[in-house]
Amino acid sequence: MIENFDVFDFDIKTHNFDSSSLISIASENFLVTDFWPSIYILINDRIKEVYIGESANIITRFKNHLNHKVKKNLNSVYLITSKSFNKSATLDIESNLIKYFDADKKYKLINGNAGLINQNYYQKTLYGKIFLDIWKKLQASSVAIDELKKLDNTDYFKYSPYKSLTFDQLESVTKILELLTTKNNQSIFIKGSAGTGKTIVAVYLMKLLLTDIEIYDEESLDGDSLYLIELVKKYKEKHPNPKIALVVPMTSLRGTLKKVFKSVKGLSTKNVIGPSGVLKSEYDLLLVDESHRLRRRKNITNYKSFDKNNNLLGLDQNGTELDWILRKSSNQIFFYDPLQSIRPSDIPQEIFQKLIDKPHVSTVKLKSQLRVIGGVDYINFIDDLLECNLERKELFLKNNLYEFYLFDDLSQMINELQKREDEFQQARLVAGYAWKWKSKKKSNVYDIHIQDIKLKWNSVNSDWINSKNAFFEVGCIHTTQGYDLNYTGVIFGNEISYNPDTNEIVINKDNYFDRNGKSGIVDVKELKNYILNIYKTLMYRGMRGTFVYACDENLRRYLEEHILSYKFREAFY
Helix, strand or coil: CCCCHHHCCCEEEEEECCCCHHHHHHCCHHHHHCCCCEEEEEEECCCCEEEEEEECCHHHHHHHHHCCCCHHHCCEEEEEECCCCCHHHHHHHHHHHHHHHHHHCCCEECCCCCCCECCCCCCHHHHHHHHHHHHHHHHHCCCCCCCHHHHHCCHHHHCCCCCCECHHHHHHHHHHHHHHHHCCCCEEEEECCCCCCHHHHHHHHHHHHHCCHHHCCHHHCCHHHHHHHHHHHHHHHHCCCCCEEEECCCHHHHHHHHHHHHCCCCCCHHHEECHHHHHHCCEEEEEECCHHHCECCCCCCCHHHHHHHHHHCCCCCCCCHHHHHHHCEEEEEEEECHHHCCCCCECCHHHHHHHHCCCCEEEEECCCCCCCCCHHHHHHHHHHHHCCCCCCCCCCCCCCCCEEEECCCHHHHHHHHHHHHHHHCCEEEEECCCCCCHHHCCCCCCCEEECCEEECECCCCCCHHHCCCHHHCEECHHHHCCCCEEEEEEEECCCEEEECCCCEEEECHHHCCCHHHHCCCCCHHHHHHHHHHHHHHHHCCEEEEEEEEECCHHHHHHHHCCCCEHHHHHHCC
């Protein structure tokens, strides 16, 4: 038992990775005679590739690697050992090394991603601290480059196919593979609210299905992981060279995922396409992220191109991007949340439901909340808050680790957001589309005027969250949907108010300036649903906290009953 972290010892020793070096490694008696678990990093600095593993039988494992067609090209090893290691700890440290080496990008990982499961074990927190020291030593040896804190905020880490799955996600992946290997010509819907990890599952599946099975050391995998590998083998027996792509409707997120895929061995930017990209080929399998953002022919910017695509497939003007995907692929996996549909151009829920109700369609549900520290309780609270289903003066006080505050002074909210930006990075202001985007054409003008504050909308559409001036701008739904932030400052504009007599949110259409978001909408209830979905989606972005400011006085009074005022926080916590 480890009682004191300060007295915990581990070694990182370097060796050449060849047969002669096995003798010196074998001389470390406790590794060989006691079959003690350890972690290893195999590297080739010339080709910049790395393989990370762990084993309690290190000599036999290395002999196998030296006979492997890919791993034998690696020529140096960093061996991490300690008499205080146990199997659970080495598996966890191995998993963390894989995730962070992938994000660090000094080397390309040749690991597969099966077997990366997020498990709890005795003293996991302690070994997490030990991992920090291991990483620092690797940095000192120039094997790793960036600090963990910096890597945590990168897209390469957030969307990595090497992220450890929760048991909820593992069950979903397993069910998907079972369906793909036992049925033909089917659609699978993965349902889950914001933050349940739909994109992570999609990226994980892409890597799993496109990785050469021979890269795995099957003797090192547990039962669940071995079962996954067997399912992948069965799938590849049906489709020896499967044509697979990830369809991402949103331009900005698609660009971000292309960058991630470019840095992952076995994946390519060509694996990530837009809905129109499906027309260029026939696919065995299409995975469709953010399926609720697939479009129909309404309030779009290029009707001519849309009609051309429909004509190519023999469809009339009622054809949708969903139809394109169904016609160009044998099997489809749709990652779907109707509550994140935000525009009339989005295919209506009832069209998706007609497909879901067909006998060849299966549904898998994701339930665990992975994004916000506030958990499922916070997500449910936001839904009830904006649907006006809360009891009077019912506050969200269920998780004091999550910073959820209402501000009556916008400058104070921005100041607090700046502090979070300095400490954690990726703290951003976002807002509903309640102001015209004047600065798009005239960069010297401001779009948003609140109190004495002047602000501009996002100056770039693609990857705005990571852009140079992002903190000093305001992001809209189109530049933030699908992304994670550490802290979000949400500004409710004057397009949304509250009626105290009827206890309901009300919408002022004249103050809503997303032209394609409201054109052709006659029923204000339909517009209200879109706007509520926008604000819900914005309020789901912040992993560590959400700050709120409301321009409308009636709405602010309503929110005061349910969101703790920042100035009164110390009285509660």
